Amino acid sequence: MIDKLGYLLALAREKHFGRAAETCGVTQPTFSAGIRVLEETLGMPLVERSSRFQGFTPEGERVLDWARRIVGDMQAMRADIVALKRGLSGLLRIAAIPTALATIAELTTPFRAQHPAVRFSIQSCTSNEVLRRLNNFEVDAGVTYLDNEPIGRNRVVPLYQERYRLLTAADAPLGQHEKVTWAELGQIPLCLLTPDMQNRRILDRLLHNAGVDLLPTLESNSIVVLVSHVQTGRWACVLPEKLAQIFGLTARLRAIPIVAPEEVYTVGLVLPDREPMLPLVAALVQIATQHASILADTV
Numbered sequence: 001m002i003d004k005l006g007y008l009l010a011l012a013r014e015k016h017f018g019r020a021a022e023t024c025g026v027t028q029p030t031f032s033a034g035i036r037v038l039e040e041t042l043g044m045p046l047v048e049r050s051s052r053f054q055g056f057t058p059e060g061e062r063v064l065d066w067a068r069r070i071v072g073d074m075q076a077m078r079a080d081i082v083a084l085k086r087g088l089s090g091l092l093r094i095a096a097i098p099t100a101l102a103t104i105a106e107l108t109t110p111f112r113a114q115h116p117a118v119r120f121s122i123q124s125c126t127s128n129e130v131l132r133r134l135n136n137f138e139v140d141a142g143v144t145y146l147d148n149e150p151i152g153r154n155r156v157v158p159l160y161q162e163r164y165r166l167l168t169a170a171d172a173p174l175g176q177h178e179k180v181t182w183a184e185l186g187q188i189p190l191c192l193l194t195p196d197m198q199n200r201r202i203l204d205r206l207l208h209n210a211g212v213d214l215l216p217t218l219e220s221n222s223i224v225v226l227v228s229h230v231q232t233g234r235w236a237c238v239l240p241e242k243l244a245q246i247f248g249l250t251a252r253l254r255a256i257p258i259v260a261p262e263e264v265y266t267v268g269l270v271l272p273d274r275e276p277m278l279p280l281v282a283a284l285v286q287i288a289t290q291h292a293s294i295l296a297d298t299v
Contacts, residue, residue: 002074004038005067007031008046012064013136015053038063069274072137076278083279089117092280095130096122096143098223099199100267102243103159104143111287118280127198134270140281142270145198157269157288164203164263165244165255167227168236174256181260182210191218191226191237203238206263 010020010031021031039046046060047053056064079090092111096104101124108120125133130142131152146156166185168175173188185207193200207214218235220226227247229235244255269288271281 001038001041002071004034004041005071007034008038008060008064008067009071009137011035011047011053012056013138017053068135068137072272072274075137076274076276079279080276087117088115088279088283090280091119091121092141092284093121093139094123094141094143094284095125095133095139097127097130097145097198097267098124098193098221099162099197099240099243100143101223102240102246103267106291107284107287110291111284114287115283118283126196128196130270134272140278141284143267144270145202146266146268146270148202148265149198151270153273155271155273157271157285158266159268159288160242160266161264162240162242162267164206164238164258165241166236166258167230167239167244167247167253167255169230169233170252170254172233172236174236175254177256179257179259182206182258183212183260185236185238185258186210186212186214188236189217189234190214191220191229191235192216193223193226194219194221197221199240202263202265206261210260 007020007024010023011017014020014023017032018028021028024031026034035047042059042063044059045057046063048055048057048060082089094104101122104122108122112118112120123133123139125142127144127149130139130144131154133139134142134154135152143159144151145162146158166174166180168188170176174180174184192203195201195204204214218226218229223239223243226237226239230237231253233252238258239255241255247253269285271277271285276282277285
């Protein structure tokens, strides 16, 4: 039954029978037969079928919720037993919004110092993708905004508050200001993250509230692309303070506080709301709780 529930989770992730079968390491006929056995056992159809995957029935959606809990608990049990025997090891998978990537090392570095056998996979995702991957067991934890858009039935651990800076060349317009307002940003060519990023939606709202209906001169889902354009001296962008600092500010490149209003948004860990937690996740929570003040001081 556990294997069949795993098939259902794979189908929810891939939305394609062939790809889901491949991720489960079985042939497509075996995979389809497993789903049918699950349906026969429960006495109801779970999947909307045609020539291709069409989605889940209402009953299938409910079974999918239970499958996530049951499979998650099974994984937690196995990992807990292994940790008791060998100590913490394995792969910790974290999905993070691009603007939080600069802070991840402040969690993973002390984590590895305590648990050197653990490896890490860090994925850059939109906030919606962070939650989707977390709910589908594709990652173990997420780092995203906590107070701007719904995060569902997940546990949260606040890490720091995000403040914003105008990243611009010193000899560019506004480049010599000590502070700038959101309204003043309408006067310069800005490059921003794409609208699917929650950071962009936050900035759009702040600019709109300041009377600026901005059409960026450049959009990208890559922070590197934005900063590389700013370094030419012909562009500017808005970044969180911590992120602006790691790009090596010089006399030529400045990160200017944005005020009127000076907005802050909480960024933190998002975790599956279940007990017991996976041992790796529990250790991450402990590290995050211990180092939250350090993160807050460095941001």
